[in-house]
Amino acid sequence: MPLIGAVGRFSSLYPTTAMIFSPVYILIMIVTAALSFWAQHKVKSAYKRYSQVRARNGMSGKEVAEWMMREAGITDVEVVAVAGQLTDHYDPINKKLALSEGNYAGTSIAAAGIAAHEAGHAVQHAKAYAPLNWRMGAIYLQRFTSPLLFIPMIAMMLAPALRGPALILMAAGMGVIMLVNLITLPVEFDATRRAKLALAEGGILQPGAETEGMNKVLDSAALTYVAAFVGSLLTFLYYLSLALGRR
Ligand SMILES: [Zn+2]
DSSP, X not given: XXXXXXXXXXXXXXXXXXXXXXXXXXXXXXXXXXXXXHHHHHHHHHHHHHTSSBOXXXXXXXXXXHHHHHHTTOOSOEEEEESSSSOOEEETTTTEEXXXXXXXXXXXXXXXXXXXXXXXXXHHHHTTOHHHHHHHXXXXXXXXXXXXXXXXXXXXHHOGGGHHHHHHHHHXXXXXXXXXXXXXXXXXXXXXXXXXXXXXXXXXXXXXXXXHHHHHHHHHHHHHHHHHHHHHHHHHHHHHHHHHHTX
């Protein structure tokens, strides 16, 4: 494991400064930020473009979401509008499908795609799609393990002798975040798959330009999740190499 060697050279330094000034750590931060920025830029520019293109069928995002859920036999999920841009989400606990204002009332191909994607999450929930349940479980676990990312760091500063066990706990905390991001991938890809299928089969978007525009919005949105996973994986491996290197 080449990471251990590079990190080991800094082990005589103060633990946290060793991590911050390690070239490997800085490289991971740069790669993660660049990936995330690139994916965010892609989704924002695709959204900016295709939220201006009206779909010929004239349905609003709200109508598309309601139609897709009705087709799947879902009657207990309310479609609501939320402030902001690209703030769209499905809330499984309160059974609410929240669309950003522009997509709620908008009749663009971006609005149709995003509304159908969120409806895809509602369909996953109704059908007890396993990865969605795993993701909800992993997020619950993350709530309990998130203190592992800073409490051991404080302990390590107060008592350098605790560095070994503290690094193992931090690696575990980061591992849970990586796991959440990993499980999110099938959930997101499946919601987009369901959206594309429904929009095509229901004739909501025309084949050709309308479908291609919608694909660009949803596929670039999926990339942001891939970027988040890669970033958390690299960070987890770094923490793990530190923990293993100290044993
Ligand atoms: Zn989603």
